[in-house]
Amino acid sequence: MPLTRRNFIQMVPASAAALTLTGGAKAAEPIHHVTVLGGGFAGCTVAKYLRMWSDGEIAVTLIEPNSNHVSCIMSNLILNKRLKTTDLTFEYNDLQVKYGVEVIHDRALRIRGPQKQLRLKEAGWVSYDSLVVATGIQFDKIPGQDFRKVPHAWIAGGQSNNLRNKINRMPDTGTFVMTVPKAPYRCPPGPYERACIVADILGRRSGYLDGSSSVAPRVIVLDANPGIMAEKGTFTSAFNDLYGDIIEYIPNAQVESVDSDNLIVNTSQGSFAGDVLNVIPTHGAQNILRVSGLTGDSRWADVDPVTYASTNTLFQDVYVIGDAQGTGQPKSGHMANAQAKICADSIIRTAHGLSSYTEERLQNITTNSACFSPITYDQASWLTAVYSYNPDTGSMGLVPGSLGEAHNWSSRNFNDMFTWSDNLFADTFK
Amino acid sequence: MRVSSTITFGKLLIAPAVLILSIHSAIAEDQTVNRMIASQCAQCHGTNGYARGSYPDLGGDEAKDLADHLYDMKGEDRPSGIMDHQALGYTDDQIRRIAQYYSTLPENGGD
Ligand SMILES: Cc1cc2nc3c(=O)[nH]c(=O)nc-3n(C[C@H](O)[C@H](O)[C@H](O)COP(=O)(O)OP(=O)(O)OC[C@H]3O[C@@H](n4cnc5c(N)ncnc54)[C@H](O)[C@@H]3O)c2cc1C
Numbered sequence: 001m002p003l004t005r006r007n008f009i010q011m012v013p014a015s016a017a018a019l020t021l022t023g024g025a026k027a028a029e030p031i032h033h034v035t036v037l038g039g040g041f042a043g044c045t046v047a048k049y050l051r052m053w054s055d056g057e058i059a060v061t062l063i064e065p066n067s068n069h070v071s072c073i074m075s076n077l078i079l080n081k082r083l084k085t086t087d088l089t090f091e092y093n094d095l096q097v098k099y100g101v102e103v104i105h106d107r108a109l110r111i112r113g114p115q116k117q118l119r120l121k122e123a124g125w126v127s128y129d130s131l132v133v134a135t136g137i138q139f140d141k142i143p144g145q146d147f148r149k150v151p152h153a154w155i156a157g158g159q160s161n162n163l164r165n166k167i168n169r170m171p172d173t174g175t176f177v178m179t180v181p182k183a184p185y186r187c188p189p190g191p192y193e194r195a196c197i198v199a200d201i202l203g204r205r206s207g208y209l210d211g212s213s214s215v216a217p218r219v220i221v222l223d224a225n226p227g228i229m230a231e232k233g234t235f236t237s238a239f240n241d242l243y244g245d246i247i248e249y250i251p252n253a254q255v256e257s258v259d260s261d262n263l264i265v266n267t268s269q270g271s272f273a274g275d276v277l278n279v280i281p282t283h284g285a286q287n288i289l290r291v292s293g294l295t296g297d298s299r300w301a302d303v304d305p306v307t308y309a310s311t312n313t314l315f316q317d318v319y320v321i322g323d324a325q326g327t328g329q330p331k332s333g334h335m336a337n338a339q340a341k342i343c344a345d346s347i348i349r350t351a352h353g354l355s356s357y358t359e360e361r362l363q364n365i366t367t368n369s370a371c372f373s374p375i376t377y378d379q380a381s382w383l384t385a386v387y388s389y390n391p392d393t394g395s396m397g398l399v400p401g402s403l404g405e406a407h408n409w410s411s412r413n414f415n416d417m418f419t420w421s422d423n424l425f426a427d428t429f430k
Numbered sequence: 431m432r433v434s435s436t437i438t439f440g441k442l443l444i445a446p447a448v449l450i451l452s453i454h455s456a457i458a459e460d461q462t463v464n465r466m467i468a469s470q471c472a473q474c475h476g477t478n479g480y481a482r483g484s485y486p487d488l489g490g491d492e493a494k495d496l497a498d499h500l501y502d503m504k505g506e507d508r509p510s511g512i513m514d515h516q517a518l519g520y521t522d523d524q525i526r527r528i529a530q531y532y533s534t535l536p537e538n539g540g541d
Pocket residue numbers: 037038039040041042043063064065066069071072073074075076106107108109134135136137153154155156186187190286288321322323324331332333334335336370371372373
């Protein structure tokens with residue numbers, strides 16, 4: 001039976017449909033139906049806030065191929081075994097039971113804007129009222145890269161465990177080679193944070209960091225960009241001082257190909273061999289956006305940050321949030337969550353026939369980001385920024401003074417990192 | 431003093447237009463706009479300002495206390511903490527709106 005919008009709504013379990021967020025009164029008849037693609041940071045937040053803020057008046061169906069979501073946030077801590085993937089795995093139960101979101105496990109393959117139709121792998125073509133695309137990223141294909149032998153570990157889960165196991169088995173004073181993709185990419189400080197964590201793992205395991213051995217392991221960081229892209233002060237000092245003999249940083253290194261059997265990466269700055277190779281390819285929005293025409297000539301979908309609606313007029317009522325959109329704001333989970341709330345507010349307004357462009361609203365569109373970066377086994381730094389809408393340029397701009405990074409890495413920041421992520425995870429998935 | 435008006439569109443929670451009669455403003459203010467800005471704090475301070483762990487709850491705070499706290503952080507000569515930088519991201523009016531919104535929420539997060 002092909003899924004239609006009507007039986008999408010009917011598939012909401014009766015108990016969940018009857019739940020409301022204000023103490024069990026019967027839910028209102030839905031006035032609008034929103035289909036969300038992707039159950040990660042952006043998709044789960046928008047689904048939750050649409051239900052919560054509309055008081056159940058908007059029906060939400062979330063389409064996600066996997067039975068749960070493994071958070072990329074904190075996933076570098078899988079490498080040094082501070083965390084396991086199960087610690088970062090979130091189920092969709094709360095969204096279903098607490099908020100009455102209908103969750104369907106399927107993969108979206110194509111969107112037809114003019115027809116307002118969507119093709120799912122299992123269910124075939126279905127129609128939608130409003131569609132929020134929150135499908136995250138997709139990697140460019142690098143000639144020769146076999147992800148089992150040369151993991152990216154930039155979408156968390158099996159890949160994180162794969163990389164952890166390879167680091168575990170490599171020689172204590174061996175060479176770890178990693179690449180940083182061309183910006184804009186997911187999590188600006190993330191690759192540099194990973195370099196620090198691996199330097200710490202190998203530095204302690206070899207005895208080099210406590211002085212019991214004089215042979216330093218090597219971590220080679222091949223950056224496609226001309227310099228460190230985030231927390232420059234922190235990472236420059238970590239690379240030069242704390243891990244000065246271990247980390248070698250090479251900018252302007254574009255990856256050309258990978259020899260996955262011999263663990264060699266060929267770049268514009270030469271070829272590098274390692275005991276473990278971690279190549280994070282340059283990425284863009286998922287294929288579904290590209291084949292459907294939502295990305296145009298760019299890697300990311302152009303959207304209006306007042307609503308997160310696609311600027312492509314063939315795609316009415318289609319919104320893109322999270323890493324897949326191209327507003328130029330940092331690609332972080334914290335930011336994906338922030339954008340989801342602006343988008344949810346706008347969809348609820350539209351469903352009520354209200355404008356999202358009132359003077360009052362335009363002056364108050366803000367988003368923010370925060371990233372905590374572990375630098376050692378028990379110390380971390382952070383980075384934060386606030387963005388606000390500029391009606392003159394129609395874009396989000398960094399608010400002067402709001403961009404800040406930790407003056408130094410500390411164990412207090414390390415503890416705060418867990419409080420921060422606990423709150424972010426709960427605001428997104430619970 | 432806050433007086434809920436009867437001007438509503440959609441259901442109550444969608445947009446209970448609320449008249450704010452205070453020294454700051456005497457005109458009807460769109461509470462959904464205040465809710466939207468305030469929700470940007472929830473990544474760290476929890477949904478509806480009900481935080482986990484050591485981060486402070488915001489729900490149910492006195493509006494003046496929360497706003498003053500944020501104005502103080504915004505005024506730091508040498509911003510150093512995350513919140514000093516975050517506070518610099520908002521206009522004084524936005525801070526007032528955020529604080530006003532959280533003051534209307536229950537202390538226990540309401541869920
Ligand atoms: C190592 C690392 C550390 C990070 N640290 C931080 C940090 O400290 N702070 C921070 O804020 N961010 C951090 N990030 C970035 C953060 O993880 C991403 O920015 C965030 O996950 C983006 O959210 P999203 O919803 O756009 O994508 P995702 O969270 O990746 O979710 C996308 C979802 O869409 C699903 N999907 C994909 N294709 C389809 C399809 N065709 N149909 C249906 N569903 C589909 C996927 O299965 C997935 O569940 C980090 C990332 C990494 C890799």
